[in-house]
Amino acid sequence: MTTDEPLVIDIAELRMRYGANDVLCDVDLQAKQGEVLCLLGPNGAGKSTTVEILEGFRARSAGHVRVLGIDPARADERWRARVGIVLQSWRDHGRWRVRELLAHLGAYYSEYSTQRISRPWDVDELLATVGLTSQAGQKIKFLSGGQRRRLDVAIGIVGRPELLFLDEPTAGLDPQARREFHDLARRLAAEQETTILLTTHDLPEAEKLADRIAILANGRILAHGTTAQLIEHLAAEGEVHWKRSGRAFGTTTRDTTGLARQLFEQYGAEIEELEVRRPSLEDAYLALVNGGGES
Amino acid sequence: MRGTTATLRLARARGLLELRQTLTNPADIWNHCFWPTLMLVTLYFLQAHTFEHTGLALGALALPSILGMNASMAIVTMSQQLTADREDGTLLRAKALPQGMRVYLMSKVISVTGGLLIDLAILLIPGVLLISGLSLGDPAAWLKLGWVLALGLLATLPAGAVLGSVFTSARSQGLLTLPILGLIGISGIFYPITALPGWVQGAAQAFPIYWMGLGMRSALLPVSAQGIEIDGSWRHWETFGVLSVWAIAGMALAPIVLKRMARRESGSRLSARREKALRRTA
Numbered sequence: 001m002t003t004d005e006p007l008v009i010d011i012a013e014l015r016m017r018y019g020a021n022d023v024l025c026d027v028d029l030q031a032k033q034g035e036v037l038c039l040l041g042p043n044g045a046g047k048s049t050t051v052e053i054l055e056g057f058r059a060r061s062a063g064h065v066r067v068l069g070i071d072p073a074r075a076d077e078r079w080r081a082r083v084g085i086v087l088q089s090w091r092d093h094g095r096w097r098v099r100e101l102l103a104h105l106g107a108y109y110s111e112y113s114t115q116r117i118s119r120p121w122d123v124d125e126l127l128a129t130v131g132l133t134s135q136a137g138q139k140i141k142f143l144s145g146g147q148r149r150r151l152d153v154a155i156g157i158v159g160r161p162e163l164l165f166l167d168e169p170t171a172g173l174d175p176q177a178r179r180e181f182h183d184l185a186r187r188l189a190a191e192q193e194t195t196i197l198l199t200t201h202d203l204p205e206a207e208k209l210a211d212r213i214a215i216l217a218n219g220r221i222l223a224h225g226t227t228a229q230l231i232e233h234l235a236a237e238g239e240v241h242w243k244r245s246g247r248a249f250g251t252t253t254r255d256t257t258g259l260a261r262q263l264f265e266q267y268g269a270e271i272e273e274l275e276v277r278r279p280s281l282e283d284a285y286l287a288l289v290n291g292g293g294e295s
Numbered sequence: 296m297r298g299t300t301a302t303l304r305l306a307r308a309r310g311l312l313e314l315r316q317t318l319t320n321p322a323d324i325w326n327h328c329f330w331p332t333l334m335l336v337t338l339y340f341l342q343a344h345t346f347e348h349t350g351l352a353l354g355a356l357a358l359p360s361i362l363g364m365n366a367s368m369a370i371v372t373m374s375q376q377l378t379a380d381r382e383d384g385t386l387l388r389a390k391a392l393p394q395g396m397r398v399y400l401m402s403k404v405i406s407v408t409g410g411l412l413i414d415l416a417i418l419l420i421p422g423v424l425l426i427s428g429l430s431l432g433d434p435a436a437w438l439k440l441g442w443v444l445a446l447g448l449l450a451t452l453p454a455g456a457v458l459g460s461v462f463t464s465a466r467s468q469g470l471l472t473l474p475i476l477g478l479i480g481i482s483g484i485f486y487p488i489t490a491l492p493g494w495v496q497g498a499a500q501a502f503p504i505y506w507m508g509l510g511m512r513s514a515l516l517p518v519s520a521q522g523i524e525i526d527g528s529w530r531h532w533e534t535f536g537v538l539s540v541w542a543i544a545g546m547a548l549a550p551i552v553l554k555r556m557a558r559r560e561s562g563s564r565l566s567a568r569r570e571k572a573l574r575r576t577a
Contacts, residue, residue: 104308
């Protein structure tokens with residue numbers, strides 16, 4: 001990857017104002033090709049607004065926005081064909097059969113193939129990829145919640161998008177399906193170089209999938225970086241628990257490894273049942289969002 | 296243009312698929328057949344009755360009128376489907392696809408028109424066999440039926456799309472039912488309009504229902520039947536005029552209203568609507 005490669009998402013000083021209210025204020029955000037960028041934040045932080053501006057579904061008040069090199073507010077159908085959106089579905093297309101719908105929606109993309117990307121995704125291959133092969137002939141209204149969600153994902157990627165928007169992708173999925181979805185998302189990013197913008201409330205999911213994370217609260221980006229950078233930057237504390245001479249001890253610290261080393265140096269074999277939990281993204285996130293709320 | 300033919304092909308595929316879905320689904324088949332059957336039975340028994348002293352059978356008068364009424368209901372079908380599709384996210388999906396909105400709207404025109412033609416056939420074919428007093432031998436009759444139907448659809452489909460963009464929920468669509476029933480009541484469908492007071496006749500003539508009923512009667516009834524119409528005439532020019540005004544107004548307005556509606560569609564709007572709807576059903 002060369003450094004002068006154009007950014008897939010490039011936002012600078014994005015501002016969104018309703019009346020006298022700033023919903024988004026000076027938001028800066030970048031994503032490179034093949035990168036998974038996660039937008040985290042409490043409800044009402046401005047995540048949906050940001051994503052909808054990037055999707056071309058909402059006009060912004062001010063600022064510079066380029067998605068795949070084009071301003072989404074002025075984008076054409078060719079641009080639309082390069083972008084995939086996994087929507088939170090409800091009950092649309094209930095009478096359609098799974099394979100029938102995917103084949104139909106895929107056909108919209110067939111004239112937008114490029115030398116590098118052949119569109120759309122082969123339907124049977126796609127059904128196998130999302131694990132819906134045995135439901136191919138089923139009517140959509142009879143799918144379970146989890147199957148419906150897989151179909152949403154399939155619809156989002158049927159056009160082999162260069163940029164994929166995932167909004168709460170695993171809400172309502174069981175752990176097995178969630179794991180499969182995570183594998184699929186990573187495969188899309190790694191093998192197809194699909195750039196992914198993920199919004200989620202599931203912090204372990206963000207930690208697992210995202211290359212970089214941006215935390216949005218009250219319409220501002222509070223922090224931005226890799227998971228490790230965020231934890232480092234936010235001075236989140238990990239937990240250490242141990243037993244010595246039958247008594248239980250526990251404490252929180254930024255330097256969990258250092259504390260463990262010190263314990264062994266001081267007490268050696270007296271230390272039993274040592275348990276170290278490094279600071280997680282959740283700790284960092286809560287520290288930031290709570291801290292931001294109090295100040 | 297390559298893009299346009301692709302869009303048309305997709306719209307046709309989508310429209311025909313949706314049409315087929317309504318014909319292979321027991322609930323929809325019931326909907327297609329229930330009212331026509333009921334009406335045919337009623338018309339069959341109305342045959343013995345004549346209108347005043349004209350000697351015209353009420354059954355024969357009402358069959359073409361009902362055809363006209365059904366055809367003008369394209370306005371309601373279009374409007375309801377648009378609202379329902381917006382509420383359940385079909386429209387947002389269309390918006391996320393290249394050429395999706397265009398394909399969606401064209402496919403709706405195809406599926407609504409197709410469904411309507413099927414409904415008309417379900418009523419007309421047995422009607423012709425059961426009801427006497429219709430004049431169908433003349434090819435001119437079918438030609439008239441053709442242009443009234445075609446112009447009627449041009450008048451009602453865009454207007455229906457406009458209405459569908461205005462109503463935001465299936466519930467508010469319900470508000471339409473009462474005025475439409477009232478309009479049917481005064482449009483000379485089940486009884487000749489000349490039996491009604493003058494001001495009511497005037498109101499009915501502003502809407503397509505009356506004119507489509509009249510147009511159908513002019514196509515399917517013998518010439519002598521025009522005696523009981525307003526001015527004792529089929530008034531072809533007036534029919535053409537009023538339906539054309541509706542068609543032109545609808546086609547001028549629909550793109551503006553539809554564009555505005557499509558622009559406002561987004562995931563957060565959809566989920567807000569979904570939550571509202573779920574609260575209601577809970």
